[in-house]
Amino acid sequence: MSVMAKHSSLARALGLLQAVGSAGAGGASLSWLHRRTGLPKSSIHRILADLRGAGWIDQDGGNGTYHLGFQARVIGDLARRRFPLAELARLALARIAERTGQTTILSVRQGFDAVCLARVEAKAPVRAVAVEVGTVRPLGMGASATALLVDLADDELEEIVRYNADHHPRTPLFNGELVLEAVRRARADGYAQHDGQIARGMAGLGMPVRGPSGDIEGAISIAFVSDWFDAHAREGLVRVLGEEIHRLERQLAGPTSTEVSRPDTP
Amino acid sequence: MSVMAKHSSLARALGLLQAVGSAGAGGASLSWLHRRTGLPKSSIHRILADLRGAGWIDQDGGNGTYHLGFQARVIGDLARRRFPLAELARLALARIAERTGQTTILSVRQGFDAVCLARVEAKAPVRAVAVEVGTVRPLGMGASATALLVDLADDELEEIVRYNADHHPRTPLFNGELVLEAVRRARADGYAQHDGQIARGMAGLGMPVRGPSGDIEGAISIAFVSDWFDAHAREGLVRVLGEEIHRLERQLAGPTSTEVSRPDTP
DNA sequence: TTGATCGTTCCGATATACGGAACGTAATTT
DNA sequence: AAATTACGTTCCGTATATCGGAACGATCAA
Numbered sequence: 001m002s003v004m005a006k007h008s009s010l011a012r013a014l015g016l017l018q019a020v021g022s023a024g025a026g027g028a029s030l031s032w033l034h035r036r037t038g039l040p041k042s043s044i045h046r047i048l049a050d051l052r053g054a055g056w057i058d059q060d061g062g063n064g065t066y067h068l069g070f071q072a073r074v075i076g077d078l079a080r081r082r083f084p085l086a087e088l089a090r091l092a093l094a095r096i097a098e099r100t101g102q103t104t105i106l107s108v109r110q111g112f113d114a115v116c117l118a119r120v121e122a123k124a125p126v127r128a129v130a131v132e133v134g135t136v137r138p139l140g141m142g143a144s145a146t147a148l149l150v151d152l153a154d155d156e157l158e159e160i161v162r163y164n165a166d167h168h169p170r171t172p173l174f175n176g177e178l179v180l181e182a183v184r185r186a187r188a189d190g191y192a193q194h195d196g197q198i199a200r201g202m203a204g205l206g207m208p209v210r211g212p213s214g215d216i217e218g219a220i221s222i223a224f225v226s227d228w229f230d231a232h233a234r235e236g237l238v239r240v241l242g243e244e245i246h247r248l249e250r251q252l253a254g255p256t257s258t259e260v261s262r263p264d265t266p
Numbered sequence: 267m268s269v270m271a272k273h274s275s276l277a278r279a280l281g282l283l284q285a286v287g288s289a290g291a292g293g294a295s296l297s298w299l300h301r302r303t304g305l306p307k308s309s310i311h312r313i314l315a316d317l318r319g320a321g322w323i324d325q326d327g328g329n330g331t332y333h334l335g336f337q338a339r340v341i342g343d344l345a346r347r348r349f350p351l352a353e354l355a356r357l358a359l360a361r362i363a364e365r366t367g368q369t370t371i372l373s374v375r376q377g378f379d380a381v382c383l384a385r386v387e388a389k390a391p392v393r394a395v396a397v398e399v400g401t402v403r404p405l406g407m408g409a410s411a412t413a414l415l416v417d418l419a420d421d422e423l424e425e426i427v428r429y430n431a432d433h434h435p436r437t438p439l440f441n442g443e444l445v446l447e448a449v450r451r452a453r454a455d456g457y458a459q460h461d462g463q464i465a466r467g468m469a470g471l472g473m474p475v476r477g478p479s480g481d482i483e484g485a486i487s488i489a490f491v492s493d494w495f496d497a498h499a500r501e502g503l504v505r506v507l508g509e510e511i512h513r514l515e516r517q518l519a520g521p522t523s524t525e526v527s528r529p530d531t532p
Numbered sequence: 533t534t535g536a537t538c539g540t541t542c543c544g545a546t547a548t549a550c551g552g553a554a555c556g557t558a559a560t561t562t
Numbered sequence: 563a564a565a566t567t568a569c570g571t572t573c574c575g576t577a578t579a580t581c582g583g584a585a586c587g588a589t590c591a592a
Contacts, residue, residue, distance in 0.1 A: 009549060009579070010279050010316045018337070021344035031569055040551045045571065047549095050276045055402060058348075058376065064570075068345035070374075070381050071284070073352070074400035076342005078287035079334035082324075086339070108336075110324065115336050134340035136321060275548070275580060297538060306582045311540065313580095330539075 012039070013047045018134075020048075020057055020066050027065030083108075085218050085252075086117040089209070092220065092248040093120040099240045100222055105131055106209075107144040108218040112160050113137065114145035117218070131198070131223070138164035140179035143206030144221035146192035149183050150208060151216050157183060191238050192219075195226055203229045207241050212253045220245060278305065279313045284400075286314075286323055286332050293331030349374075351484050351518075352383040355475070358486065358514040359386040365506045366488055371397055372475075373410040374484040378426050378433075379403065380411035383484070397464070397489070404430035406445035409472030410487035412458035415449050416474060417482050423449060457504050458485075461492055469495045473507045478519045486511060 019036055020028045030048070034041045048066060051057045055071040080087075089106045097104040097120040106118040116131045131142070139145050139160050149157055157180070165176040178197070186192035195203040206221030222237055285302055286294045296314070300307045314332060317323045321337040346353070355372045363370040363386040372384040382397045397408070405411050405426055415423055423446070431442040444463070452458035461469040472487030488503055 007579075008316050008319075009275060010313065011320050013276050013279075014317075014320050014322060014337070018341065021341050025347070029569080030571095034569095041570080042551055042553095042572085043549080046551095047276065050274050051280075053274075054277050054280050055376075055381070055400075056280060068341065068348055070345075070349065070376065070383060071280070071400060072341045072345035073349055073383075074342075075284065075287050075334065075338045076340075076345055077399070079336075079338035079342055081291075082334055083336065083339055110321075110336065115321070117336060117339075133343070134321075134337060273548080295538080296540095307539080308541085308582055308584095309580080 012043075013051065016044065016047050017051060017056060017068075017072070020051075021068050021072065023066075027060055027063075027067045029063075029065050033066075083117060085209070088251055089218070089220065089248060090118060090120075092244045093118055096120075096220065096222065096240055096244050097122060099244075100237055102222045102224045102237075104220060104222050105144060106218055106220050107131075107142075107148065107206075109139065109148045109216075110136070112139055112163055114139050114142070114148055114219075122224075137198075138167075140164060140183070142198050142221065143192045143194050143204030143223075144219035145206075146179065146182050146186055146194065147206040147208045147219035147221065148216060149179075150187050150192070191241065192221075193234070195229065201226050205234065205237050205241065207238075207245055209245055209252075210249055217252070220248075278309075279317065282310065282313050283317060283322060283334075283338070286317075287334050287338065289332075293326055293329075293333045295329075295331050299332075349383060351475070354517055355484070355486065355514060356384055356386075358510045359384055362386075362486065362488065362506055362510050363388060365510075366503055368488045368490045368503075370486065370488050371410060372484055372486050373397075373408075373414065373472075375405065375414045375482075376402070378405055378429055380405050380408070380414055380485075388490075403464075404433075406430060406449070408464050408487065409458045409460050409470030409489075410485035411472075412445065412448050412452055412460065413472040413474045413485035413487065414482060415445075416452050416458070457507065458487075459500070461495065467492050471500065471503050471507065473504075473511055475511055475518075476515055483518070486514075 016033065016037065016039070019033055023032065030041060030044055033039075033044050033048075037044070048057065048059075052059055052066075052069070056069050057066050057072070058069045059066055085108065086106065093104045093106060101122055103122040104120050105116050107114045107116050113136045115137075116133055116135045119131070119133050131137070137145055139149060141164075149160070152160070161176045161179050164179075182192060182194060191205060191207045193203070193205045198204070202223060203226045204221050204223045206219050208216040209218045209220060211217040220241065222241065282299065282303065282305070285299055289298065296307060296310055299305075299310050299314075303310070314323065314325075318325055318332075318335070322335050323332050323338070324335045325332055351374065352372060359370045359372060367388055369388040370386050371382050373380045373382050379402045381403075382399055382401045385397070385399050397403070403411055405415060407430075415426070418426070427442045427445050430445075448458060448460060457471060457473045459469070459471045464470070468489060469492045470487050470489045472485050474482040475484045475486060477483040486507065488507065
């Protein structure tokens, strides 16, 4: 869920906008938003009126529920071109989730943070869903957020870890030493893994995605419950991840038009 | 372009967000935004800092320019499902633009307004580009905004026209009587047309798009320069519009294979 | 050097957001 | 039917966050 930050009427309004968006197809009622955000109803009412006036949300004529408006769609279209990786990786995520049966996400680096750009859910009965699309977490926290770091020089790496350790005191799970150690292991193994770093009982395994230049453009990771994890499982996951990421990287590199969309359903 | 509404810090910030989005691939610099919006630079600076903190814009590490952030993309994905017509109509718009050589847009009704959801530009050297994606204009103003009205009962139609005539005094081109007359003609002809109603020297021709229930869900219109318009051209345009809209309506009716969407828990 | 452009910070005044409280209405319960 | 709960809306005094002019440092150009 969003951070719903400290003191900024703007941040509060944007959080409300996200809350409206995260409601289901039925839309968000004022009371539902009140329950979810904890904001006073009168404040919500006023902010929603502003958002509606600007066209960012619509109000259903029948029952008065709120939905995202066309301005939200327009800005999304404009933003889409900034994240081409998210489009291309969708197929890879789906295939990985299919082959492994586990939830799969794509993350990219954003300053000192990692942000989840896309996610495909597992069909397994026990799903490890911790990171939603749009969730921001400090670099190094989690499998993909660790895989993003493996190419960094040591000094820059330490700067990031130090910064995040200082600025996330509320996240005791973020342990600088552990992160550095995890990055070292990931460099040696070719993949990053964690167990319980995001939430107790949850584990993850991630690998970087490299663009044509060889730079890391993102990372794909699989999330699962710790019990499920053993050496045998790891071996399979690493193989699947490697294969699919390799396929994705070929797409990123070569604009070979033949492999646009092949209907080979396994 | 955008309305940049009266007195609301929120509206101002959202307008700024749209301005950032409307910048090209190079991003928006602070001074560029200052020039474009007229807001004081210090205000822009502060608002951008808030937007950046909330993840709605990114700041390029190199030259400091601003780009849309991942939250903009996330909200766009969420909003996308609210406007399925825009997805399906994209192909129809492209075909119409291809066959006629003119700019083609899709509009839907939103309260007492019409909003442009999608646009495909003409390749012609002289392009009539007046309505951008996201532009809101009063119902009745323009070809598609007239086509949206043809099914309405007379009393509701008159209420809308009266309201818009009252609330858009700055838009002298909006003439209530002309709109009513244009709707009557559109009912008889099966298509709406206008000449010079949006801008001098520009004309347009539009037809409604009906969903499975028969209700009007939107309207597609072609925009062109007035000189180009004669009886012969009109005949061709009407035929192309009718054919492509008919094809689109068949798609809307038949349960074509759309992408699977995961159910949400509101 | 001078001048121009850009991004950033500061700070007092005031416009603006804030939210508790009260109201009208609809839905649900007794 | 009366009572109760839930919801959306409006009001209004308070105070706080926004506003924007001004000044500053940095960068680049002439």
